[in-house]
Amino acid sequence: MLHTHEGISRRRLLAGLGLAAGAALTEASVLPRSQLPGWDARTGVLVVGAGAAGVCAAIEAARAGAEVLIVESMPRPGGSSAMSAGVVYAGGGTALQRALGVQDGVEDMYRFLASAGPHAPLDKIQVYCEESAAHFDWLRAQGIPYRERLSRARGAPATDESLYYSGNELAWPAREVARPAPRGHLPGLAGTAGGRRMMEILLARAGALGVRLRTGVAARQLVVESDGRVAGLIVDAAGQRQAIGAARAVVLACGGFVYDRQMLRRHAPALYECSAAWAGAGDLGDGIKLAVAAGAATVHMEHGCAEAPLAGLDSVLAGILVNAAGQRFIAEDSSPLMVGDAIVRHQGGRAWLIADQRSAPATRQDRFLAAARGNTLGDVAVQLDLPRGALQHSIAYYNRHAANGEDPLWRKSPALVRPLQGPPYTAWNLSVADSFFPVYTLGGLQTTVGGAVLNGFGEVIGGLYAVGRTAAGLPVAPCIAQGLSLGDCTFFGRRAGAAAARGEGLA
Incomplete structure (x- = not known):
């Protein structure tokens, strides 16, 4: 006392x-x-x-x-x-998931969200997962439109699909923690007006x-x-x-x-x-x-x-992300939010995506710029002021296993694993102050x-x-997923409003 x-x-x-x-x-x-x-x-x-x-x-x-x-x-x-795409992270067998043949359960959703780490609020996660399907029904009952269309592309769909993988479910280690399921519920509107x-x-x-x-x-x-x-x-x-x-x-x-x-x-x-x-x-x-x-x-x-500027740029994920020590630090196919968090909180805000000619951005983009370019990895490393030999060692190790379609260090999706071997090499600047890095x-x-x-x-x-x-x-x-913030706002906003009306906070 x-x-x-x-x-x-x-x-x-x-x-x-x-x-x-x-x-x-x-x-x-x-x-x-x-x-x-x-x-x-x-x-x-x-x-x-x-x-x-x-x-x-x-x-x-x-x-x-x-x-x-x-x-x-x-x-x-x-x-x-109102500025967002309107994504709500929901699961455990929502009506939209069931209509599209997606198998998901409360326990899988809970395990995935709890894997965010020691700060994850387990009591809030538990009630959210248990009532998530009913919450989606509530949103739809208010008149929010959802289309029975599933997007299999990485990131938010540009057309009118309403269900997609909005988080890190398919990346390692999350895919081994819980059965992956698409849980990003997006109003069925093309673009970002949701x-x-x-x-x-x-x-x-x-x-x-x-x-x-x-x-x-x-x-x-x-x-x-x-x-x-x-x-x-x-x-x-x-x-x-x-x-x-x-x-x-x-x-x-x-x-x-x-x-x-x-x-x-x-x-x-x-x-x-x-x-x-x-x-x-x-x-x-x-x-x-x-x-x-x-x-x-x-x-x-x-x-x-914080979101790394990689959404919708699948071609670059065949490259590798390195820090100021010239070392890889995360699977490149992790969600842009996970990559962003790793750069911001664990890499001092500095990182580069090393790409060869095949893994350069397939389309014109203005979210990040080239920090270095050269015909050899040594040239690139010197321009980035990386420790001598570190970048070459990281890529040699990666290439040796990638030749067999393997990534023992970070277990990137096999579809994105291949050796980097075609000059010129480019280092794309993904540092938080030098690229479009919203937070x-x-x-x-x-x-x-x-x-x-x-x-x-x-x-x-x-x-x-x-x-x-x-x-x-x-x-x-x-x-670990887009839509968690809006899911939190709508769900716990409802709970607080109902409790406030009952006067539960007066005691």
């Missing part, structure tokens, strides 16, 4: 710790309810953020009978979700349920009762300070913090070096800052999802499976929930 002096309460200590953490970045604070003369507006459940997580929370809260208001800081709703269409449908559904939406409204402070329970929010609307009371709960769904460069550099310096932010402009960490000021705990703040954050507030925010003692902060990238949710580093 924690003992304090001079009558300082456990709650006040937590608030002070939270304020100290937030002050280092934003000087965020909370407003005691006793200092507020009254509310300018009231609602039952107040949702902060109109991306997929917030809108799904609002839908379920409204379905449970609560009055719901969404406030969104940007001029238009949708957030990062996220925008998904958000249009979800917003329309929320509106039909009576959910109110106010845009251009920025959250500034949480209002807390004397017992620490969150009672509402101070917002800035067109320069006017307003207090909005939430009788049941506040749900923070404000996105991550990739656009707060100071916050990113402090908490995730490796991600800071990546060349492009992959999120909506409102991802400034506002929800995290608000909750930390109220004593909330954060977790995995250094984690992010978004995964760390955030620590929550229960139901989305309730926890303080530093592991206790629920009454009346406060967090979902989407404001919370540390389903995806962690390494992010």
